Amino acid sequence: DAGITQSPRHKVTETGTPVTLRCHQTENHRYMYWYRQDPGHGLRLIHYSYGVKDTDKGEVSDGYSVSRSKTEDFLLTLESATSSQTSVYFCAISEDKDSPLHFGNGTRLTVT
Amino acid sequence: TQLLEQSPQFLSIQEGENLTVYCNSSSVFSSLQWYRQEPGEGPVLLVTVVTGGEVKKLKRLTFQFGDARKDSSLHITAAQPGDTGLYLCAGQGAQKLVFGQGTRLTINP
Numbered sequence: 001d002a003g004i005t006q007s008p009r010h011k012v013t014e015t016g017t018p019v020t021l022r023c024h025q026t027e028n029h030r031y032m033y034w035y036r037q038d039p040g041h042g043l044r045l046i047h048y049s050y051g052v053k054d055t056d057k058g059e060v061s062d063g064y065s066v067s068r069s070k071t072e073d074f075l076l077t078l079e080s081a082t083s084s085q086t087s088v089y090f091c092a093i094s095e096d097k098d099s100p101l102h103f104g105n106g107t108r109l110t111v112t
Numbered sequence: 113t114q115l116l117e118q119s120p121q122f123l124s125i126q127e128g129e130n131l132t133v134y135c136n137s138s139s140v141f142s143s144l145q146w147y148r149q150e151p152g153e154g155p156v157l158l159v160t161v162v163t164g165g166e167v168k169k170l171k172r173l174t175f176q177f178g179d180a181r182k183d184s185s186l187h188i189t190a191a192q193p194g195d196t197g198l199y200l201c202a203g204q205g206a207q208k209l210v211f212g213q214g215t216r217l218t219i220n221p
Binding site for chain 2: 004040041042043044045058090092098100101102103104105106
């Protein structure tokens, strides 16, 4: 299995609070991604990174920001969580932009 | 916007039966990936098909890429309870990877 660790695995937070999810990889892959998975919507890309300090928006980026200060770490921040951000968040990595993805085991976030 | 439609969204069959899951689009993809996801885990890559008309087999699973590279199918022969899971197709577009909504498959013993 690709070395991808997401933390925390579960989190419950209140509306309006900031939340940061962490993804750590040991594969030295260049590309890292944050997806959210919701029933009926499949996997939707939030943000991705193609190198240290190089990030770009995905299709559902509003309300989220990311940072990548090291190759191995990709952080997803919800500046002010809303109930619509209740979801399961997956981090993924790939060697290059056309390579298949390797996923972490997800973080289940509940915003009350 | 590139979209991938998977069908059926839900499928529940008995052990030993055959089934096919479809992944369709009006867009052309350079490749198509199939993933399987179990509860509490992330999706895991099963196969990548690249050439139009390509067929790949993985034990009892057969994957086909359409000639025009707009669609794909996954056929499972003699399904077993261990095949239960969420199956996702994903097409590699010009700018990004596009995921279908998934097919939740349940194989009953």
